Amino acid sequence: MTLLAEVDKLLSFLEAEIPGNINTPKNQKLERSLERDLAKYFRRLEQAFPYSKLAGIYNRNVKESLASDANGAIDPVLSTLKGSLDVILNGHAVRAYLSASAEMISWGQTKAGIPITFEGPPIQDAIAYAKKHTATLVKGINEETKRRLAQVISEGIEGKRGIPGLTRDIKKEFSDMSTMRAKMIARTETNDALSQAFMDRSKEMGVKSKSWITFEPCVICEGNGSEGVVPLNHVFGSGHDAPPAHPNCNCALAPSTRASK
Numbered sequence: 001m002t003l004l005a006e007v008d009k010l011l012s013f014l015e016a017e018i019p020g021n022i023n024t025p026k027n028q029k030l031e032r033s034l035e036r037d038l039a040k041y042f043r044r045l046e047q048a049f050p051y052s053k054l055a056g057i058y059n060r061n062v063k064e065s066l067a068s069d070a071n072g073a074i075d076p077v078l079s080t081l082k083g084s085l086d087v088i089l090n091g092h093a094v095r096a097y098l099s100a101s102a103e104m105i106s107w108g109q110t111k112a113g114i115p116i117t118f119e120g121p122p123i124q125d126a127i128a129y130a131k132k133h134t135a136t137l138v139k140g141i142n143e144e145t146k147r148r149l150a151q152v153i154s155e156g157i158e159g160k161r162g163i164p165g166l167t168r169d170i171k172k173e174f175s176d177m178s179t180m181r182a183k184m185i186a187r188t189e190t191n192d193a194l195s196q197a198f199m200d201r202s203k204e205m206g207v208k209s210k211s212w213i214t215f216e217p218c219v220i221c222e223g224n225g226s227e228g229v230v231p232l233n234h235v236f237g238s239g240h241d242a243p244p245a246h247p248n249c250n251c252a253l254a255p256s257t258r259a260s261k
């Protein structure tokens, strides 16, 4: 597809005003605010890392105990900063969930003629979603941080990088986390909150069907996109009932009041 055709396609989707679409300017703002907060969090980890313990780990140089050595150094830092990561992810999940809920409700009122019987934004649902989701997410993020650091340290020892070299490698790893990784988590988690609200509101509003819209087709999502209009509770070929189907997924669901074929 040419760039122009791609832009045309994107614009026509935006014009269709898919509620809970991560690609709209409003939801992109939400994604970027989480990205900035996560970047700050990873930079704080970088500053708080106990570099003074590296010499001990390096000099012991015992490969078998390496991972636990590295974890022993980073664990206290992660648990000190866990509260701030909780707050960042919780607040964002609530905001994104409420944003998509509001978009769904206004889509129902203006485009689909669905009479809205419930009152106000579903704050309780948003809080429940954020609480449940954040707990698993924080655990996953910290595990991945530990895995990355253990790998950098193990490679540093193997490559005889010395303490200054190892210190630079660790700072470089944190710097990658505050850019690439922050962006990936922000996109994936914003999409998860938006999609969850889409599904919850759709059920309440009696939306009958949905279709998977791909913005950057990938092997996983192209198949989902080609399934067309399917029942609301349908599980797509990738095994997901809604985006994200993979890290960095920026697909969205389009609602339909028509029954699927």
Ligand SMILES: [Zn+2]
Pocket (backbone or CB within 6 Å): 214, 218, 221, 243, 244, 245, 246, 249, 250, 251
């Ligand atoms: Zn996707």
